[in-house]
Amino acid sequence: MATASKKRATKVGKKRETAAKKPKVVAKKPKAQAKKPKAQAKKPEATAKSREIDLSEFPTGALTTHTRLVCLACIFDLFTEQLGLAPRTAYSEIKRHAPSVEELTSGAPARPYFDSEEKHPRCPHCDAARRWHARFTLHRVEGSKLTDAPRRALFKSLPKADEQFQISDEKSTHRAVFFQWLDALGRRLDFAEEGSLLEATRAYLERAEPRTDWAEVFAGLRSVRRSQRLAEGWERDGARLFLAPALYGDALLVQYLVSRAHAHGGVTLEGRLTLHELVRRLRQTGYLEARGVAERDQFDVLETLIDKLTGGDETVKLHYVLDRRDFLDRVKTVYAHYS
Numbered sequence: 001m002a003t004a005s006k007k008r009a010t011k012v013g014k015k016r017e018t019a020a021k022k023p024k025v026v027a028k029k030p031k032a033q034a035k036k037p038k039a040q041a042k043k044p045e046a047t048a049k050s051r052e053i054d055l056s057e058f059p060t061g062a063l064t065t066h067t068r069l070v071c072l073a074c075i076f077d078l079f080t081e082q083l084g085l086a087p088r089t090a091y092s093e094i095k096r097h098a099p100s101v102e103e104l105t106s107g108a109p110a111r112p113y114f115d116s117e118e119k120h121p122r123c124p125h126c127d128a129a130r131r132w133h134a135r136f137t138l139h140r141v142e143g144s145k146l147t148d149a150p151r152r153a154l155f156k157s158l159p160k161a162d163e164q165f166q167i168s169d170e171k172s173t174h175r176a177v178f179f180q181w182l183d184a185l186g187r188r189l190d191f192a193e194e195g196s197l198l199e200a201t202r203a204y205l206e207r208a209e210p211r212t213d214w215a216e217v218f219a220g221l222r223s224v225r226r227s228q229r230l231a232e233g234w235e236r237d238g239a240r241l242f243l244a245p246a247l248y249g250d251a252l253l254v255q256y257l258v259s260r261a262h263a264h265g266g267v268t269l270e271g272r273l274t275l276h277e278l279v280r281r282l283r284q285t286g287y288l289e290a291r292g293v294a295e296r297d298q299f300d301v302l303e304t305l306i307d308k309l310t311g312g313d314e315t316v317k318l319h320y321v322l323d324r325r326d327f328l329d330r331v332k333t334v335y336a337h338y339s
């Protein structure tokens with residue numbers, strides 16, 4: 001998988017968290033190394049592995065990749081035992097199998113699906129060895145002006161034979177998508193770790209300003225501060241990143257939201273804050289006024305802020321590409337072995 005999609009991958013499970021964290025180290029390397037222009041750094045990698053599909057045209061914050069293993073022994077068993085199909089019929093049915101979005105993205109995978117990052121995993125449902133496992137990869141693109149053209153180009157470029165790729169879409173709201181993103185971010189971060197707040201801030205900025213190369217901005221960065229002079233945007237000064245007050249307030253809110261489930265209050269760049277303390281701080285710094293929040297009650301303030309930050313109940317279209325190539329290969333191999 002390309003570095004870019006690994007970085008954005010939403011992953012479940014302890015081992016996967018470790019894997020997902022690797023790109024962070026890359027971001028912290030000295031400037032000279034991290035400074036390669038984006039396009040140059042990614043493209044050779046994408047063409048080197050012919051199976052990779054090129055996702056480098058998508059802004060980091062708008063693309064999510066899920067991978068999940070499926071056990072062919074389990075699935076074969078389900079088709080023959082439970083549906084009563086003859087083995088030959090079962091195989092031709094299995095070839096057409098396409099998991100739902102829910103089956104590939106739910107927190108707890110159900111049989112015949114499972115997650116594992118081990119080299120030689122065994123199916124947790126039936127103990128089958130690796131040769132029985134296939135991997136599904138699901139890419140999700142958030143529909144927007146920025147992603148529509150590259151998405152159409154990508155869909156057009158995909159091979160059509162044997163339904164190696166399946167395309168689907170669904171409607172959601174900006175608020176729902178934001179909380180899915182937040183949930184995935186929360187699973188990736190360890191708030192006991194120094195640097196997790198910088199990581200949370202960077203992840204938010206990648207979403208808020210997708211055109212900026214934040215990997216470069218955050219390379220070698222040591223702290224994020226509220227700017228005293230900027231009215232909007234950001235600037236980097238040495239190892240410090242200064243955010244305009246509104247952007248800084250957004251980042252603080254995201255830090256609070258992403259970490260509040262892990263502990264009492266939320267962990268932010270300004271220390272551990274309860275909702276009361278967060279709202280008071282945001283009011284004192286003029287953030288609430290700047291965001292046009294007139295509510296007094298802290299819970300109402302939070303709701304309004306979340307609506308403004310996320311885009312609320314406005315509809316967003318989610319586009320999915322399901323990569324079935326590994327699955328089709330495996331089904332073929334397994335069938336060849338048994339026929």
Ligand SMILES: [Zn+2]
Nearest residue numbers: 071074123126
């Ligand atoms: Zn199994």
